[in-house]
Amino acid sequence: MNTIKCLEYRDGRMTGDVVEMVKIARDFFEHLFESKWEGREVVHIFSWVERSITNDANMMLTEKYTKKEVVRSLKDMGPTKVPGIDGFSALVFQRYWHIVGREVTLYCLEVLNEDSAFVPGRLISNKVLLAYEILDTFCQKRRGRMGLMALKLDMSKAYDRDDIVARFWWQKTHGKRGLHWCDWGKLCDLKENGGLAQVLKAKYYLQSDFMQANLKHGASYTWTSIWSARKVLQDEMCWRVGRGDKVLIFKQAWLLGLINYKLSSAIWNLDVSTVVDLINSTSREWKRDIIISTFTDVDAARILRIPLVANPQEDMMV
Numbered sequence: 541m542n543t544i545k546c547l548e549y550r551d552g553r554m555t556g557d558v559v560e561m562v563k564i565a566r567d568f569f570e571h572l573f574e575s576k577w578e579g580r581e582v583v584h585i586f587s588w589v590e591r592s593i594t595n596d597a598n599m600m601l602t603e604k605y606t607k608k609e610v611v612r613s614l615k616d617m618g619p620t621k622v623p624g625i626d627g628f629s630a631l632v633f634q635r636y637w638h639i640v641g642r643e644v645t646l647y648c649l650e651v652l653n654e655d656s657a658f659v660p661g662r663l664i665s666n667k668v669l670l671a672y673e674i675l676d677t678f679c680q681k682r683r684g685r686m687g688l689m690a691l692k693l694d695m696s697k698a699y700d701r702d703d704i705v706a707r708f709w710w711q712k713t714h715g716k717r718g719l720h721w722c723d724w725g726k727l728c729d730l731k732e733n734g735g736l737a738q739v740l741k742a743k744y745y746l747q748s749d750f751m752q753a754n755l756k757h758g759a760s761y762t763w764t765s766i767w768s769a770r771k772v773l774q775d776e777m778c779w780r781v782g783r784g785d786k787v788l789i790f791k792q793a794w795l796l797g798l799i800n801y802k803l804s805s806a807i808w809n810l811d812v813s814t815v816v817d818l819i820n821s822t823s824r825e826w827k828r829d830i831i832i833s834t835f836t837d838v839d840a841a842r843i844l845r846i847p848l849v850a851n852p853q854e855d856m857m858v
Contacts, residue, residue, distance in 0.1 A: 550806040588772045604710040609647050611637075669762050670736045673743065681732040696854070751777075751857055777857050781846055784815030795842045803839050815855075824848050 546556040547564045555561060570608040593601070633640060678688045709731035744763050745753035751774065755767050778801035779787045787794050789812055793801035812818060813835065818827050825848065831840050 589769070605649055607645050607649065610648045611641075665738050670739060671738050672762055673736070673760055676762075679742065680758055749857075779815075780856045780858045781815055781848070782853040782855045784817075784819050784852075784855065787815040789813060789815055789818070795839065796845055803835070817841070817847065824850050824852070 544561065546554050546560045548554050549564060555564070583834075614630065614633055614637070617630035617634075619634060621630055637644075675690065678690065681688060686747060740763060741750075744756060744759060744767075751770065753762065753767065753770075759767070777793070779792055780796060781787060792802065795801050795803065796817060807843045812830065818831055819825070820827055826844055826846075828844065831843050835843065
């Protein structure tokens, strides 16, 4: 039987004490996938999401786990699957449930009903959606001779990704060439430089931005759902004027105001179409004469209240 005789602290110290080894292992896995992202206030965003779960369904979903569910889960397990940390397979518990059932049930219910699988600071849903998008790409592939594949890993082994995975796929020593499918540095890149958002952009709106993206035929359920909810953002967002070359004067929201960000009335002027046409490129000031002669007094005042900076950045939706 394989045994672990010692473990190493982060500062390099070694220990063979069982209690200390348990603490080292627990701390390692607790912080392995911890995100540094700090939660933002999302109540306002969720207030716009249409409710689809009924009160009865919500009560059922939030009920505490029961003894009946523990027993049913045990019966559904493969009898000879990989054993747990105690070395026993599911077959042992299934066969001797009349002996160990009471204690095991009490332990399971205590863990399930008191602890939570959702740890603050971790977004497991992102990983689920990302995996779904990757598999959806596999299913959509119909042309070419180059195939795609996915590996289903034992999660307990996947946790040791930096050492085990790297040695298995990227090793290159005498008699061991390794596969080198992708540069290891890219796989270890920061989450901020990749992740679900980058995958969705690469698949559905590579040459544009989210607000201008189209819904393509065969899009995944994830993207279809996100795209369908875009109108909620469009109704509440407006352009923050930078250079002004991306903002359409008469069609888009960009004015400061308490009610909405669009023109209160349209006075058409063929000489201006984007906000940059209203800005003096040399002095970086508003062209007051054009603004006053083109718009109503209310809209002209709202435009002139928008501050302009000497070194403008790109226009941005906020």
